[in-house]
Amino acid sequence: MQLKIYNTLTKIKEDFVPVDSNHVRMYTCGPTVYNYAHIGNARPAVVSDLLVRVLRFLYPKVTYVSNITDIDDKIIKASDETGVEIGVITAKYEKIYNEDMQSLNVLKPDKQPHATEHIDDMIALIKKNIINNKAYESEGHVLFDVSSYPSYGKLSKRDADDQIAGSRVAVASYKKNPGDFILWKPSSENQPGWDSPWGFGRPGWHLECSAMSENCLGIPFDIHGGGMDLVFPHHENEIAQSCGSCNEGHNPQAYVKYWIHNALLNMDGEKMSKSLGNILYIRDLLKEYPGEVLRLALLSAHYRQPLNLTKDVLAQSQATLNRFYRNLNKNESIDSCSDFLEYLPNGFLESICDDLNTSKALASLNEISKKLSSSSSSEDKKKFKTQLLACGYILGILQEEPRQWLGISNGSDSADSKTVEQLVLNRDTARKNKDFEKADQIRNVLLDMGIEIEDSPTGTVWRKIKK
Ligand SMILES: [Zn+2]
Secondary structure, eight states: OOOEEEETTTTEEEEOOOSSTTOEEEEEOOOBOSSOOBHHHHHHHHHHHHHHHHHHHHSSOEEEEEOBBOOOHHHHHHHHHHOOOHHHHHHHHHHHHHHHHHHTTOOOOSBOOBGGGGHHHHHHHHHHHHHTTSEEEETTEEEEOGGGOTTTTTTTTOOHHHHHHHOOSOOOTTOSSTTOEEEEEEOOTTSOOBOOTTOSEEEOHHHHHHHHHHHHHOSSEEEEEEEGGGIIIIIHHHHHHHHHHHTOTTOGGGTEEEEEEEOOEEETTEEOOTTTTOOOBHHHHHHHSOHHHHHHHHTSSOTTSOEEEOHHHHHHHHHHHHHHHHHHHHTTTSOOOSSGGGGOOHHHHHHHHBTOOHHHHHHHHHHHHHHHHHOOSHHHHHHHHHHHHHHHHHHTOOOSOHHHHHTOOOGGGHHHHHHHHHHHHHHHHHHHTTOHHHHHHHHHHHHHTTEEEEEETTEEEEEEOOO
């Protein structure tokens, strides 16, 4: 199966051809750890995780790297404001970020390098850029000279003039061109910093991803991911300084072959922002929804389309997963095949290999679930159940025990389920008799017991509300 991905660099959907088909290498920009991650931060992680799962199915070896930014002006500011040491802040929020990602079934990257562990690599990268006449030192800063790299702007389709015309801020005295960006900047005594040939200071943010991706993967590598908001200036600058260091002409693909960017996420039609007070932290959402519901909601729109996250989208994802889990539970006694990925159906694979067309892939999942429901032979059931689990694995859903998901109790509190089932029956009878008041009363009693019910064409189903 040929994987196709839309390459931001060429602006076309291309056949993916790895640099080395025995070893695919991918990097995605990770979080700056000074606060809880919000649901928008999860989109690049979930999209990258999906792509990595597809790559692992198609190729014998995949190395996936995603960094932790643990030195940054925002972190310094958070430390200044709270009086808490930088290392304490970053360790805390890195742990929380990784726990949140685990709840969303995002597999841990093969390597998760920390910026502060790669300062030597960054200094070496700056030196190479200076030797190659791509960077210059000025007033304790080192800057990349954008005029020295003619392909600057190719990724974001901007030219240098655009930038100057659009820039109304005063140009710093140490810059030769307004578009030049910082590779190294001085730190005051009470700011974090490292000794360098240019004095005590710290790296500019863009530099770290160039240094860590090259250190962990070698260049050129295959795929670089991130949110669309990073195309300019972050990724544009990564290309310039990485190509500047290896001095292999002007070809941006001397650094990375394919750039993949996800669109941003809105909340109820509005951009999430501090000023609007509508930032939804993953941590808070997980109190209301299981991680798989959030993950499916994030995958419900194509990754290059903006995603408008609403309560309806979340409810729909919950209902879809409930349906699949109920079906799996009904077929609990059917064994699935252990080498389940061998059974991935072509229709699903075609959709997912077509630039991660998740909506189409989910439609195949629905079809398979229907076939599992309607087939009568146990052989067919085994096949469709295996297919459902295999597709679920690639999408990173259906990873829980159906009984657990559905809140079906075993043994110890079976008396409890008998009570619930009796109440559900009483409510069905009340509804049949059009005694809706009584039906509502029973629904409320069940809610108080922590049970929610859903009326489906095949009858009423109930599940424990996840706390
Ligand atoms: Zn980055």
